[in-house]
Amino acid sequence: MDDLLFIDDNEEAEPPAAEADGAGWVVLVIDDDPDVHAVTQMALHHFRFEGRPLKFVDCYTAREAQAVLPTLPDLALILLDVVMEDEEAGTRLARTIRATPRYDKIQIVVRTAAGGYGGCVAFSDIPIHAFVWKNEIGKADLERIVASALAAHCAATAASS
Template identity: 75%
Template sequence: MDDLLFIDDGEEAKPPALSPACNEAGWVVLVVDDDADVHAVTRMALHHFLFMGRPLQLVDCFSAREALAILPTLPDLALILLDVVMESEDAGTRLARTIRATPRYDHVQIIIRTAAGGYGGRGAFRDIPIHAFVWQSEVSKTRLESLVSSALAAYCTASAAPA
């Protein structure tokens, strides 16, 4: 006969703890891009995506200014998918610098995903800690899933490290 596992009357089964930046709705990912089509394609590509058994909760912003306004309302933010050229040629670069200058967002991962590099392309982010820089033309569904998985794994590692 198979061994059965019983919980003692004094113990209660506990659901697994949510990982940092994963609320009940899933991993919080901020998509910052001025192109509505990029938001739509991102949603389609990541619709069924799971990381550690949890879905993504995508939050849309269409400018760096809008992203700055919404950031304080996202305490569980894990990842930002960020365009460079929005309301100005360097809006994404300036937003990334602002985020990195705010200790609250130290562990949040940033993936730069852009069609136009703005000031200096990849070089503009040489001194800004980001997870990845990719051209939109290089990003397939599989590549996007791989980038998001890698970034969320890095987030979990950074969040678990002692301060």
């Protein structure tokens, strides 16, 4: 990551109106690797869904995420790592989230680099939106998955209204 340099010509530009009024999609990134947080935010910096930007909340452990979850009433999407405090931290957290009815509309996308810890089979009985390998996903794929997850969140929210 240290070898990469990203230049944004619009750093000094005014934020879009949706950003200025705080109407972004809340995305919780749960991963123990700070580089994953940085790359995710760089890759999705200009991404918009239904004209609204993403608002990132960062957690580095499953324990930290469990403490933060109740403070995010507008949470739409979780980008979740598997291996953090231990080999099954992400799997346990996903089960906990899905066992909590108020979190049923939140979409979970599992992103992992840990191939030896059950892979997608570990999530076969947990309702998640997607499971992806970090080393196989590029910016366009990430944008597509995030858009799909946010559309699913909107559909679930509309269905319960």
